[in-house]
Amino acid sequence: xxxxxxxxxxxxxxxxxxxxxxxxxxxxxxxxxxxxxxxxxxxxxxxxxxxxxxxxxxxxxxxxxxxxxxxxxxxxxxxxxxxxxxxxxxxxxxxxxxxxxxxxxxxxxxxxxxxxxxxxxxxxxxxxxxxxxxxxxxxxxxxxxxxxxxxxxxxxxxxxxxxx
Amino acid sequence: xxxxxxxxxxxxxxxxxxxxxxxxxxxxxxxxxxxxxxxxxxxxxxxxxxxxxxxxxxxxxxxxxxxxxxxxxxxxxxxxxxxxxxxxxxxxxxxxxxxxxxxxxxxxxxxxxxxxxxxxxxxxxxxxxxxxxxxxxxxxxxxxxxxxxxxxxxxxx
Numbered sequence: 001x002x003x004x005x006x007x008x009x010x011x012x013x014x015x016x017x018x019x020x021x022x023x024x025x026x027x028x029x030x031x032x033x034x035x036x037x038x039x040x041x042x043x044x045x046x047x048x049x050x051x052x053x054x055x056x057x058x059x060x061x062x063x064x065x066x067x068x069x070x071x072x073x074x075x076x077x078x079x080x081x082x083x084x085x086x087x088x089x090x091x092x093x094x095x096x097x098x099x100x101x102x103x104x105x106x107x108x109x110x111x112x113x114x115x116x117x118x119x120x121x122x123x124x125x126x127x128x129x130x131x132x133x134x135x136x137x138x139x140x141x142x143x144x145x146x147x148x149x150x151x152x153x154x155x156x157x158x159x160x161x162x163x164x
Numbered sequence: 165x166x167x168x169x170x171x172x173x174x175x176x177x178x179x180x181x182x183x184x185x186x187x188x189x190x191x192x193x194x195x196x197x198x199x200x201x202x203x204x205x206x207x208x209x210x211x212x213x214x215x216x217x218x219x220x221x222x223x224x225x226x227x228x229x230x231x232x233x234x235x236x237x238x239x240x241x242x243x244x245x246x247x248x249x250x251x252x253x254x255x256x257x258x259x260x261x262x263x264x265x266x267x268x269x270x271x272x273x274x275x276x277x278x279x280x281x282x283x284x285x286x287x288x289x290x291x292x293x294x295x296x297x298x299x300x301x302x303x304x305x306x307x308x309x310x311x312x313x314x315x316x317x318x319x320x321x
Contacts, residue, residue, distance in 0.1 A: 004234065009281075012234050018224025021213045023193055023206060041190050047227075048190070055228040057188040058181060058213075064220040072268065072275070086310035100308040101239060108241070108272065108302050145268040145275075151253045152265040152276075153223065 074110035
């Protein structure tokens with residue numbers, strides 16, 4: 001477990017709105033948090049090296065990029081087979097995210113999730129069906145949930161602006 | 165200046181997105197570093213990012229965190245009667261801790277993510293949504309992540 005101090009948490013909070021689009025953005029962040037530019041850079045590198053930050057870069061909004069068809073594929077696979085199935089789906093080029101989540105029985109038996117984005121719904125439907133058939137996972141109960149309306153898409157409420 | 169624009173500049177947004185969805189430069193002048201890499205100027209790179217943010221193509225330049233390292237998040241779903249969907253979606257959006265909220269085609273038709281600095285606050289938000297909507301909230305916390313997040317592979321056809 002990585003230990004983060006108040007300055008780290010304040011930096012995470014300051015970064016929530018995004019890196020300022022300005023020539024010296026880390027110096028700008030530092031002024032908000034009350035640390036130097038060099039300290040901002042050191043802390044961000046440490047967070048990245050320790051794996052707390054998985055990815056640091058431009059966050060593309062799929063819909064605006066022309067990828068309007070967004071399918072959440074969910075499968076009910078016996079616990080002992082979930083990890084293998086998850087690794088298999090994660091390796092598929094059309095899958096952008098792949099998770100195991102807690103089931104919510106009895107209403108929601110599905111524990112494995114794979115996200116697929118595409119430009120066209122029919123195309124995504126075909127790709128998902130083909131993928132499930134080829135991997136043999138179509139024998140398990142599953143559902144494909146396309147998104148309809150997006151009500152909100154922002155950054156997560158991480159970090160702390162003030163020490164608790 | 166428009167006269168100086170080259171074909172590479174017209175492609176600049178695409179080239180930037182192909183190259184900086186991960187490992188964004190951690191150097192004092194990151195936009196200058198990207199410009200040097202792509203053979204253009206810092207000012208043009210800054211303009212391209214401002215445009216992409218205005219168009220909504222880029223939500224932000226920022227960090228994606230490993231789940232539950234900084235704060236605590238949970239996917240949740242509600243089966244909302246259609247005539248109440250707008251009202252309940254607005255209630256869910258009203259919490260700053262909700263960062264994604266989508267309608268999906270299913271009996272469970274409202275899907276959202278709650279992210280808070282700690283699990284107690286996360287659960288308090290889920291409880292509040294349940295109480296205020298009068299609807300059961302499915303709580304679907306992540307147990308395992310199988311995918312290495314490399315950003316979104318765009319094809320510019």
